[in-house]
Amino acid sequence: MNSESRSNTEIDIANASTRLKKQLVIKEISKLLQETNDFNEVVTAVLEQYPAIFSKDQVEKEVRKIQTGQKSTMSMDASIDAVTSQILIQQQIHQPQSSKQTKLLQSSKPTNQNGTPIPKPVPKNAITNFLIAPEMNLKNQVNSLTQQVSDLKQIKIQLEQQLQATKIETNQSNLINKIKMALTIHEYEAQEICQKYKTSKVYERYKINDGSITFNQQELQQQLLQIDLQMKKIEDQLDNKLPSKYTLTLQYNDLAIRHQQITTELEQATSLTELNMINQRIFTNLKEKCKFKDFLLPCFYPTHEFMAHPLNSQGKIQIPAVMPKFVLVRLIGEGGFSKVYKAFNLSTCEFIALKISTFDAANENKWKLISREAKIYQDLDHPNIVKLYQRPLIIKRETADQTGFQTNVNINSANQASEIALEMELCDDQSLFDFVCIQTHRVMGTKERELNEKLLIGIFYQIADALKYLHENKLTHNDISLSNILKKGAVWKLSDFSLAKEVAEDITEQHNVTTLGTTRPFAPPEKVLQRKFSSASDMYSFGVVMFVSTIGSLRMFEEIGTGFTKRVQVNPADSVRDYFQMNQPIVCTLSDEMKELIISLVDLDFAKRPSAAQVCDILEKFLKRSVKKQRK
Numbered sequence: 001m002n003s004e005s006r007s008n009t010e011i012d013i014a015n016a017s018t019r020l021k022k023q024l025v026i027k028e029i030s031k032l033l034q035e036t037n038d039f040n041e042v043v044t045a046v047l048e049q050y051p052a053i054f055s056k057d058q059v060e061k062e063v064r065k066i067q068t069g070q071k072s073t074m075s076m077d078a079s080i081d082a083v084t085s086q087i088l089i090q091q092q093i094h095q096p097q098s099s100k101q102t103k104l105l106q107s108s109k110p111t112n113q114n115g116t117p118i119p120k121p122v123p124k125n126a127i128t129n130f131l132i133a134p135e136m137n138l139k140n141q142v143n144s145l146t147q148q149v150s151d152l153k154q155i156k157i158q159l160e161q162q163l164q165a166t167k168i169e170t171n172q173s174n175l176i177n178k179i180k181m182a183l184t185i186h187e188y189e190a191q192e193i194c195q196k197y198k199t200s201k202v203y204e205r206y207k208i209n210d211g212s213i214t215f216n217q218q219e220l221q222q223q224l225l226q227i228d229l230q231m232k233k234i235e236d237q238l239d240n241k242l243p244s245k246y247t248l249t250l251q252y253n254d255l256a257i258r259h260q261q262i263t264t265e266l267e268q269a270t271s272l273t274e275l276n277m278i279n280q281r282i283f284t285n286l287k288e289k290c291k292f293k294d295f296l297l298p299c300f301y302p303t304h305e306f307m308a309h310p311l312n313s314q315g316k317i318q319i320p321a322v323m324p325k326f327v328l329v330r331l332i333g334e335g336g337f338s339k340v341y342k343a344f345n346l347s348t349c350e351f352i353a354l355k356i357s358t359f360d361a362a363n364e365n366k367w368k369l370i371s372r373e374a375k376i377y378q379d380l381d382h383p384n385i386v387k388l389y390q391r392p393l394i395i396k397r398e399t400a401d402q403t404g405f406q407t408n409v410n411i412n413s414a415n416q417a418s419e420i421a422l423e424m425e426l427c428d429d430q431s432l433f434d435f436v437c438i439q440t441h442r443v444m445g446t447k448e449r450e451l452n453e454k455l456l457i458g459i460f461y462q463i464a465d466a467l468k469y470l471h472e473n474k475l476t477h478n479d480i481s482l483s484n485i486l487k488k489g490a491v492w493k494l495s496d497f498s499l500a501k502e503v504a505e506d507i508t509e510q511h512n513v514t515t516l517g518t519t520r521p522f523a524p525p526e527k528v529l530q531r532k533f534s535s536a537s538d539m540y541s542f543g544v545v546m547f548v549s550t551i552g553s554l555r556m557f558e559e560i561g562t563g564f565t566k567r568v569q570v571n572p573a574d575s576v577r578d579y580f581q582m583n584q585p586i587v588c589t590l591s592d593e594m595k596e597l598i599i600s601l602v603d604l605d606f607a608k609r610p611s612a613a614q615v616c617d618i619l620e621k622f623l624k625r626s627v628k629k630q631r632k
């Protein structure tokens with residue numbers, strides 16, 4: 001046993017309690033036993049170390065216990081170190097220290113897990129010091145737990161960062177998949193339209209004639225005029241009975257037949273021209289109008305010049321920093337106020353129609369019309385009205401072209417906003433105008449059977465029902481025309497509410513309007529002549545829609561409309577009655593009841609026109625009757 005190990009226990013324990021004294025002896029015995037396993041040597045050393053404190057018997061008993069591995073009467077826990085140090089402090093205070101003791105004191109300073117010394121409280125006496133010791137131990141534990149908590153917090157932060165990164169990655173890959181879908185549709189539709197166009201007869205004619213349309217309507221009209229003159233001449237000669245009545249009658253009949261032939265040719269030419277217009281529209285959209293502003297379609301929307309196209313120069317999908325809402329796939333229609341695009345909604349994964357109106361700061365009137373349309377449109381909900389899905393997207397002027405886009409529904413002047421986009425349900429690529437043109441062409445060109453009356457009345461009924469809904473809600477549409485009635489599957493829907501008006505009072509009363517707006521052949525006489533409108537004005541336009549869809553030509557109402565602008569007050573009801581008496585409609589032969597309905601709808605006197613509710617009633621009864629007839 002060396003002297004150094006013994007010196008560690010050379011402390012004055014005179015003032016310590018018996019329990020403490022015992023603890024110290026146990027500690028000493030354990031230490032000595034580590035150095036030597038000689039029982040007597042250990043007993044002697046302990047008795048030398050603590051003379052007159054423990055009896056030989058006591059020491060021997062403890063040494064034996066520890067040697068045989070029995071549990072000592074006192075456990076050797078960590079608090080002994082703390083207790084020892086407290087006793088040493090006590091000695092420092094009460095007794096002058098030897099250099100050996102100072103060294104011992106320094107070497108046994110209590111430290112925490114990090115090796116930093118635990119601050120020492122100022123002791124009052126050995127008992128209080130002893131009582132403080134467990135507290136110190138708890139402090140150690142607290143320190144250690146605090147360290148563990150801070151380590152765990154660090155791990156949590158790291159995990160959260162990883163989770164966030166994974167989320168971003170998933171979102172990005174979802175977004176890329178959605179964009180891919182939009183791009184595929186764009187590609188597919190572009191090819192399909194090209195194909196459709198190339199196989200269409202109109203394309204053949206268009207190609208053969210080197211792009212120029214050769215339906216010479218003017219020439220045909222000239223011929224008609226000359227025949228009319230000749231017939232008039234013969235009528236005069238017939239009156240004067242010169243030369244022979246018989247010869248003249250023959251000549252007259254020949255001319256009448258020729259007149260009929262040319263009229264039919266002219267109708268056909270008109271129809272083909274209209275059909276040609278549709279095809280041209282599709283073709284031009286594809287070839288020349290595949291753009292949104294200066295960006296080639298497909299492009300992101302809202303967009304900005306930094307990144308408009310979803311693909312980079314290597315054909316890889318790239319996502320702009322400002323998250324876009326849509327991918328514009330192609331242009332599907334153009335009006336006076338706006339362009340309508342087929343677009344892919346990146347959050348709902350649906351194809352929708354996006355009607356985008358762009359205006360400059362000076363265009364306050366256009367702004368008023370479009371924002372009014374958006375406001376009225378928001379509240380409409382009817383199966384035969386094209387749905388507005390979201391609140392309008394308004395792009396702020398100052399940020400639109402630089403940092404991306406900003407939307408704000410509180411913007412209230414054209415000065416602040418540069419664009420309004422309406423997200424609507426997507427209809428098929430066919431309006432009632434397209435449908436009527438195609439039907440006219442089919443009936444005349446291929447001598448197919450004309451359209452079934454029930455089918456046509458079914459279309460009218462749907463639109464009349466939408467009108468009834470609008471009028472019941474104190475709204476007038478003000479622009480009912482063939483182009484504003486769109487097909488979606490088997491359902492026909494009313495669209496374009498840019499001229500719609502809300503009337504606080506009686507909607508059947510006439511109200512003033514400042515502009516005409518309504519598409520010409522469909523414009524009611526009271527609007528053209530007096531700038532007045534009411535719900536009955538919509539009914540007039542609806543009557544024109546019914547008439548034009550039946551006969552397959554706009555010509556008569558174009559002439560009537562021109563008459564109105566020149567202040568000629570013919571009653572369109574008379575013209576329609578005459579037409580039905582003299583001619584056979586091309587698209588569909590109507591029953592007398594339906595003819596009478598159209599005649600009443602286009603009456604010059606707005607008070608004589610039936611309301612939307614009455615029209616619905618008549619059409620519904622007709623449809624029910626025809627279903628019954630079919631069953632029989």
Ligand SMILES: Nc1ncnc2c1ncn2[C@@H]1O[C@H](COP(=O)(O)OP(=O)(O)OP(=O)(O)O)[C@@H](O)[C@H]1O
Pocket residue numbers: 332333334335336337338339340353355386424425426427428429431479483484486495496497498
């Ligand atoms: N929801 C839709 N689904 C499919 N095509 C649509 C839709 N809305 C409009 N279109 C197409 O876009 C064209 C122009 O739309 P719209 O008539 O609403 O625009 P506008 O600028 O108000 O026209 P206008 O000058 O006739 O008032 C329509 O004729 C139609 O072909």
